[in-house]
Amino acid sequence: MQDEPTPVELLNAVAEFLRNDIAPQISGAAAFKLRVATNAIDLVVRQLELSEPRAADELARLVKLTGESGTLPDLNRKLANAIAAGAIDLRTPGLADHLWQTTMDKLAVDQPNYASYRRELAGEKAST
Amino acid sequence: MSEGFAADLTRCVTAWCAGATGVARLARLSGGASQETWSFDILHPDGDIGAILRRAPPGYGAAPERAAGLDAEAALMRRAGAAGVPSPPVLHVLTATDGLGTGFIMGRVAGETIARKILRDDAFAAVRPKLARQAGAVLRGIHGLDAATLPALRRVTPAMEIAELARDYRGFDWPRPVFDLALRWLADNDPGPARHDTLVHGDFRNGNLIVGTEGIRAVLDWELAHVGDPMEDLGWICVNSWRFGAIDKPVGGFGAREEMFAGYEAAGGHVDVVRANYWEVMGTLRWGVMCCGMMQRFRTGPDHSMERAMIGRRASETEIDLLRLLAPRAGG
Missing domain, CATH: 3.30.200.20 (Phosphorylase Kinase; domain 1)
Incomplete structure (x- = not known):
């Protein structure tokens, strides 16, 4: 077992340093690159915090849809091939829900401020 | 140097x-x-x-x-x-x-090219509502150029574009079921080659236009120009990524499709709405595949930059937009 602080705590501390101490000292192209860098750190933090439970749910859905067992990459490949072959399509029970859930989970990590994601999230909240 | x-x-x-x-x-x-x-x-x-x-x-x-x-x-x-x-x-x-x-x-033409500034700065508030219609008129001008006077360009049909995107996507060897869904939809709904091929700009979007306080001053970045279905350009400018957050204004975040269509027809063009919408789906997938390609170049070089790496994580934005187009949900 690795000791504390956790990876998330370490990354947050680095991002905070870059934002509070370095960003005010630089401008232009370097400032732009620093923003990209802190965005990348924030993305990794979200992935570390969110991915594990959501990956388990995704795997369970994939097992159900494909009727097979395997790793996430394996079953995603099987699903992709089945869709390409026309064996599974939007009339297949569960496919649309699965694709939506999986995509929403990706956006929560990749771009939680993307306007389409925020719109869909608001729609989910309104309907529950 | x-x-x-x-x-x-x-x-x-x-x-x-x-x-x-x-x-x-x-x-x-x-x-x-x-x-x-x-x-x-x-x-x-x-x-x-x-x-x-x-x-x-x-x-x-x-x-x-x-x-x-x-x-x-x-x-x-x-x-x-x-x-x-x-x-x-x-x-x-x-x-x-x-x-x-x-x-x-x-x-060098004076004006703004940065999409977010065009969509948000006060200086453009008066001209913004006119830009969708102007875009339609400008596109009609491009599509009306006499093909006989143009340099040799590659010709693109929907089937060729699908084949190219499928090849690129499979080359990345990373499964994205939403991309397969889109490829399948595009093949099943292929409208065939355009009845009349025209010059297609290929990258006509917010970000590749120089805009002044009175409107569009210049069209830039012709590097993807080709010959094909003029409706491709009308679809591409509506791809959600080019709305820069103003997602209820499909034409580059400027305004409604109908305004662009009206500008196009007033300038003498004919709009095929079904084809324009088809190309918007194709364009959304194309931008997704391009994001994956940038990630690939980050990994294999020569451009090993953070920016390219992070664009790889933008492919998922095209997945949600493809789902919004192909499998819309109530309340979305």
């Missing part, structure tokens, strides 16, 4: 620009290793001339498969400008004796 480059550029400019005494304020704007954009001023006793150089440096002559090539770009901009399409003036096409590689020099 800069000193030799500046000297070569000075020699080039003074050779064709009568009265020019040199160049100043040379600054690199953007571009990767194979293509560069530079801004500079031509020093002239009658007043300095703002200029832009677009070039592939010596040794980078071959254009990528999809690109029309810089010589073709220059020729297209000249043709477009002559036909009344807002275009920067092409001042000079590089020749072998210039020693600067391939490319061209154009006049």
Whole structure:
């Protein structure tokens, strides 16, 4: 077992340093690159915090849809091939829900401020 | 390289620009290793001339498969400008004796290209509601150019585009079921080649337009120009990523599709709404595949930059937009 602080705590501390101490000292192209860098750190933090439970749910859905067992990459490949072959399509029970859930989970990590994601999230909240 | 480059550029400019005494304020704007954009001023006793150089440096002559090539770009901009399409003036096409590689020099047009500023700055508040309609009129101008006067360009049909996107996507060897869903939908709904092929700009979107307080001043970035279905351009500008957050204004975040269609038809064009919508799906997938391609170039080089790596994580934005188009949910 690795000791504390956790990876998330370490990354947050680095991002905070870059934002509070370095960003005010630089401008232009370097400032732009620093923003990209802190965005990348924030993305990794979200992935570390969110991915594990959501990956388990995704795997369970994939097992159900494909009727097979395997790793996430394996079953995603099987699903992709089945869709390409026309064996599974939007009339297949569960496919649309699965694709939506999986995509929403990706956006929560990749771009939680993307306007389409925020719109869909608001729609989910309104309907529950 | 800069000193030799500046000297070569000075020699080039003074050779064709009568009265020019040199160049100043040379600054690199953007571009990767194979293509560069530079801004500079031509020093002239009658007043300095703002200029832009677009070039592939010596040794980078071959254009990528999809690109029309810089010589073709220059020729297209000249043709477009002559036909009344807002275009920067092409001042000079590089020749072998210039020693600067391939490319061209154009006049620098004042105005804004940064999409978010065009969509949010007060300076553009009055013109914003007019831009969707203007975009339609400008596109009709491009599509109306006489094909016989154009440089040789590749011809694209929906089936060819699907095959190319499928090949690229499979080449990445990373499963994205939403991309397969989109490829399948595109194949099942392929409307076939256009009845009348026209010039297609190929990258006509918010971000590739110079906008002033009165409207569109210039169309840039002709490198993906080809011949094909004119509705491709009307679909591409509506791809959600080019709305920069203003997602309820499909045309580049400027306004409604109907406004663009009206501008297109008022300028003499005919709109096929089904085809335009089809190309919006294709364009959304295309941008997703391009994001994956940038991630690939980050991983395999030569451009090992954070920016490219992070664009790889933008592919998922096209997945949610494809789902919004192909499997919309109530309340979404």
